[in-house]
Amino acid sequence: MSWLRQRYERRDALALLDPETDFHEIYRQLSLYEFPWDVNQALNFALFRTYAVPSIGKLLHTTGEFTRRVQKRYDDTGLLLEAVLEHGFHGEGRAAVRRINRMHRSYDISDDDMRYVLSTFVVTPIRWLDSYGWRRLTEAERAASANYYRELGRHMGIPDIPATWRDFETLLDEYEAAHFAYDPGSRSVADATLALLATFPPNHLAPRPAVDAFARSLMDAPLRRALAYPSPPKVVEALSRTALRLRGRFVRFMPARTEPSMFRDLPGVRSYPAGFTVEGLGTFPMGCPVTQGGDRSGTRPQHALRSDQLGDGTTTRQ
Template identity: 55%
Template sequence: MLRWDRNRGLDPRTDYEQIYRNLSQYDFPWDFNQSLSFALFRTYAVPSIGRLLFESRGFEDTQKRYDDTALLLERPLVEGFDSADGKAAMRRINQMHRAYDISNDDMLYVLATFVVVPKRWIDDYGWRKMTYDEVTATVHYYRKLGRHMNIKDMPETYEEFADLMDAYEAEHFAYDEGGRHVADLTLELLTTFYPKPARPAVQLFSRALMDEPLLTAFDYQRPSALVRRLSLGAMAARAAFLRLMPPRLRAKDFESSSRMKTYRAGEIETERLGTFPGGCPVPHTAVAGASSADGAVEASTSAATVTS
């Protein structure tokens, strides 16, 4: 079986959950993890989002916040929106958002980044491009997620999502101390996934893959032209290497990833994930091996990892 045949014959209008699962867990697991993290990272450059995250103190414990967010988004993907865990995850996501005054426009923008950023990332760095049907399935998948979150006025096509995201960023990207602090904590978390000697390079690689509006919004120093060329070269070399590899036969999920450090795989209770601004109704016991973290979703824009 050729790697790009996995979704052949599936209908993007009805089989979109399966198509998206194949993309994110078999064909592009590393790329989807990186690009979705990067998508969330972009949202911190919108002051109404970055400042809220800072003021709500949701980024004081970064590793746990990263783990909780990834696990909550993965539950509907792996188990299905209508499964017990899928429903529990959506309840938790909605409970957390309802605790704050978040505009539909901001929610819609974040949803748009989930649709657009991974497609652009894979176009630039993936071992192949996504097919038209795969892009269409992605739109259907996130429109379903948006319906579960009661997001209004969602676009119907990828092009409309892309136009919405670009226009929102052009209008709203701006420097904010709170958003910059959240971004810094996120990049700091990213470095912890690599050996200490590599961490300065991880930071540099991350900034080398950021576009000019994002660097300006965070007031980050621009990497040199040489660093950018080396970063893009590393990503191109990785893509070329992966084209020669056989298809992945086992799903790669976040729960079994070495980057998930707060919980033991297989012992996670979806109802206890996330933050409880009004106080958690469920009694908590200490989780063995848990980090002291409750903070950011990783913006792992790094090219430092060269294999999937």
């Protein structure tokens, strides 16, 4: 069937690229053309997982940004990451990395937590596509995804970044086993995020309990336990996951996308109807780094940039 072979032409074209040097182009095409809906959903769940680590969830709750302004924080996160994806690590992409770094420098975030968050960006989309994608990623595409986030992590000044996607997977699993735990602040952030999810089209047409049950159906048991969410009925979980698998099979027979699907064009992105600039996205906290508890106002965040580093995390020394 020639029309079905055409569906796989992008996969075959990407196979001709080198994941060690062409990782940005490979990941860009995967995210904007090959699996845009899946990657967006997976990255949403990647960020959601991080709430179950109390050192992360408590900090997000303390800032109030993910409870009082959850729509703006959702939009800002996606738009900043999209700027890097679209433009790479120069121009507007470099400006986005600078914005991300300047926000992070205002908070007391450990290198361990930063590496863990980076690992969720690598591993969660791979696992999502294994379960629900219209096809699985090739080994080269997995390697390119890891290399893309390794480069992002380097520009963010994160040390000791895992070398391969398998290493990222090991880090994620071990970190979650050691650190997942309940915290009321983390739960508040998770609740606010699920409430926002219920407002996105077409979710807004469904009853809120149904949207919550669907979301909980896609969470694994350790994540639900850490956030103290009840497990949905087995039949609801089975139906939810089956629906996503069926969607993947349907997408397999759709024509390949020829125009990019941009996060900024999604109906759920609503904070900037008149447009935005990358430099204006995110938070602008003042004063000393915000800590996660206790009197640590004189401490320096472990991942803070040295005086010989640029705002994008790269050093001025070669």
